[in-house]
Amino acid sequence: MPRLTRLTPDTAVGASRDLLAELVSRHGEVGDMVSTMAHSPAVLGGYLQLSRAMGRAKLDRGISERISIAIQTRQGCRLCLDAHVDAARRTGVDEGEIERARTGTSEDPGIAAIIALALQVYREPTSITDAQVIALREHGYSDRAIADVVGVVALNILTGAFNLLAGLTPESGADA
Incomplete structure (x- = not known):
């Protein structure tokens, strides 16, 4: 059972609400990990930036x-x-x-x-x-x-x- 709750653009606040709203508008939905990470805009933002950056990695x-x-x-x-x-x-x-x-x-x-x-x-x-x-x-x-x-x-x-x-x-x- 999850220890932290999922957030949505309606339940998140501040920067997390903005990040989730943008993700939902682009992808239609977000997974449990991303919606749960929204409790910390720093963690969610860092994850999104690192994930995008690693998409450009040269490693096969x-x-x-x-x-x-x-x-x-x-x-x-x-x-x-x-x-x-x-x-x-x-x-x-x-x-x-x-x-x-x-x-x-x-x-x-x-x-x-x-x-x-x-x-x-x-x-x-x-x-x-x-x-x-x-x-x-x-x-x-x-x-x-x-x-x-x-x-x-x-x-x-x-x-x-x-x-x-x-x-x-x-x-x-x-x-x-």
Whole structure:
């Protein structure tokens, strides 16, 4: 059961009302996570800005989804995990790779290396080495794609932690 209530443009106040009204006018409706985030205009605005910015990331979408699966498996947000597994399937990631992503790896050494980096950013960024970054470049990743990993991880931490705090689960009918 959700711990925080959904807000609508009619029940939200101030900046949150404006943000929700704009989203509803553009999309017709908003999901539970977004409408619940509206309790904090700072969190909602930050989420929307980071989400839009990461839409321009240079990291391949299938790789980004595998990173998200690895992070959400560890963070424990089933709502986010389910959404990222579905998105990975839509981008053509096969079931074997989805399962490997859950364990933090890939059959492809380059993808395995970037997932490993993402998990280090999530758990222990001080343990990242120069050699890892050099190896990622040797796998063909640009500095921009490597930097994008931090944004993917940050977005996953934000959405997963928020959903866990708010009590949003697949059973509550919410969406990430």
